[in-house]
Amino acid sequence: MDLPITRPPALRAGDIIGIIAPAGTVEQRDSFQEGVATLQRLGFRVRYDERIFDTLGYLAGDDSARASELTRYFEDPAIHAILGLRGGYGSSRLIPLLDERRLRHCCKLFMGYSDLTTLHLYFRRRFGWVTLHGPMAASPPLGHIGAEVESHLLSLWTDPEYLPKFDFPDLESIYPGIAEGRLTGGCLSLIVASLGTPYEIKTDGKILFLEDLGEAPYRLDRMLTQLKLADKLNRVSGILLGSFENCDGEKGDTSAAETLAEVLRPLRVPILSNFPAGHGSDNWPMAFGVRLRVDADAGTVEFLEPAVR
Numbered sequence: 001m002d003l004p005i006t007r008p009p010a011l012r013a014g015d016i017i018g019i020i021a022p023a024g025t026v027e028q029r030d031s032f033q034e035g036v037a038t039l040q041r042l043g044f045r046v047r048y049d050e051r052i053f054d055t056l057g058y059l060a061g062d063d064s065a066r067a068s069e070l071t072r073y074f075e076d077p078a079i080h081a082i083l084g085l086r087g088g089y090g091s092s093r094l095i096p097l098l099d100e101r102r103l104r105h106c107c108k109l110f111m112g113y114s115d116l117t118t119l120h121l122y123f124r125r126r127f128g129w130v131t132l133h134g135p136m137a138a139s140p141p142l143g144h145i146g147a148e149v150e151s152h153l154l155s156l157w158t159d160p161e162y163l164p165k166f167d168f169p170d171l172e173s174i175y176p177g178i179a180e181g182r183l184t185g186g187c188l189s190l191i192v193a194s195l196g197t198p199y200e201i202k203t204d205g206k207i208l209f210l211e212d213l214g215e216a217p218y219r220l221d222r223m224l225t226q227l228k229l230a231d232k233l234n235r236v237s238g239i240l241l242g243s244f245e246n247c248d249g250e251k252g253d254t255s256a257a258e259t260l261a262e263v264l265r266p267l268r269v270p271i272l273s274n275f276p277a278g279h280g281s282d283n284w285p286m287a288f289g290v291r292l293r294v295d296a297d298a299g300t301v302e303f304l305e306p307a308v309r
Contacts, residue, residue, distance in 0.1 A: 002202065003128030005182075005289050008081070008109040010308040011157045013043040015080035018073040019137045021052035021060035023115040024088020026138050029053070032085070034143025035136070039083075042154055048137075052085050059090045066090065067097035074106040081157070084136040087114025087187075094119075095199065100126055109157060109308065111285065112136050113278070114213070117186030120288050122199040124184065130307055132156065133186060133209070133277065134285030141283040153285050156307050165302040166284070170274040173296040174261045177270035179238025180293045180304065183286060185209035187278075192223045195230050204235040207292045211242030211278030216249040217259040224263045233267055238294040240301060241273035243280035270296035 011017075017039055026032055036046050051069060054061030073082050095118070104127055111132040112119065123129040134153065135142035145153070155162040184206045185191060191210070194200045212220070227233050247256035254262075257273065264271055272294055276282035287307035294301055 005130060006107045006128050007130045007307065007309040008107050010160050011044070011081055011109060014045065016045045016047050016078055017081045017083055018076070018079040019046065019048040019052060019083050019085055020069050020073050021085040022066050022070055022094055022119060023060065023084070023090035024058055024086055025055045025060040026053065026086055031140055031143050032138040034140075035138055038142050038145055042150070047079060058088060060085065063090075063093045063097060067094040070094065071098065071102055074103055074108060079108070081109035081111070084112030084116045086136050086138040087112070087116060089115055091115050091118040092193065095122060095197070103127065113283065114187050115190060117190035118194065118199065120186055121191070121194050121201055124289055125199045125202065128289070130287055130289035132285050132287055132307060135283045139283065141281060146282075149282065149284055156285055156287065158308070160306050160308050162306055163303045165300055166275075167298075167300045168274070168276060170276070171299045171301070172273045173299060174241075174271035174273055175265050175268060176296050177238075178293065178295045178297065179207060179270040180291060181205050181207045181237035183207045183209055183240075183288050183290060183292045185288070186211070188212040188220070188223050189215060192226055195226070195232075201232060203232045205237050207238050207240055207294055208233075208236045209240045209242060209277070209286065212244055212247060213279035214246045215244070216247065217254050217256050218249070220244070220247060220256060220259050221263055224260070236267070236269055238270040238296070239264060239267070239272075240275050240292075240294055241271070242275045243278035243282075245279045270294050272296050272299065272301065275301065
């Protein structure tokens with residue numbers, strides 16, 4: 001049974017956003033500085049330790065340092081929200097090092113995507129937290145955020161009554177109907193990697209959001225088929241597909257879009273594709289854990305609950 005939902009407190013102007021690096025390192029700081037400038041322009045203060053720029057192979061420092069940083073930032077009452085530096089790889093290595101007793105009562109606004117899908121799933125399974133899938137500090141979509149996305153982001157963070165409804169023109173129905181349920185999901189490859197772990201995704205009655213980067217169509221097929229065989233797709237309420245960047249494979253191959261439709265359509269649940277969230281240039285923040293309505297007939301996605309309290 002799912003844990004009760006816990007929403008983070010809404011942010012206010014002047015609040016501190018802490019930046020942590022639970023996964024990969026950054027080689028260039030330009031995108032990071034642009035992301036920080038966006039946060040400051042929106043009226044927030046930013047805090048981070050120089051440690052986030054440590055490099056240990058493909059990781060932003062050793063596991064214990066990254067796990068300790070995450071715990072300290074959640075426990076620090078002066079920090080009101082936490083934003084990931086970037087994805088890459090490494091979040092799963094922190095799970096055995098996290099003390100649930102210390103974190104359980106420290107719900108704060110938390111945002112990231114890609115490899116941080118692991119942390120979204122962990123926080124939801126272990127604590128029932130609502131968390132946000134969205135741009136990270138070193139993500140170009142934050143440093144070069146458009147006006148509409150910026151307005152949505154700010155409202156999502158600060159307004160406990162904000163219930164957006166999206167009708168993007170590129171939304172495409174793969175299977176008709178209307179579905180409601182709590183949103184879960186993230187990066188497909190990380191969701192598959194959660195199987196058999198203490199933070200394994202729970203999908204029954206949920207709206208499942210999926211996106212990914214650089215996975216050829218046959219690999220998308222393989223991962224979706226694994227989710228099917230693991231009984232993770234048979235009782236979903238509906239499916240929302242985000243961007244699948246650089247996933248079309250070689251010229252002449254079946255496209256990513258065709259593969260997704262072929263594998264998922266037989267589920268006979270409402271499915272909308274092309275939602276602008278994921279590894280693409282547009283990454284509209286979404287809230288995991290809140291109830292959504294996906295209308296694959298009208299081509300709309302609607303929040304039924306706010307992300308913050």
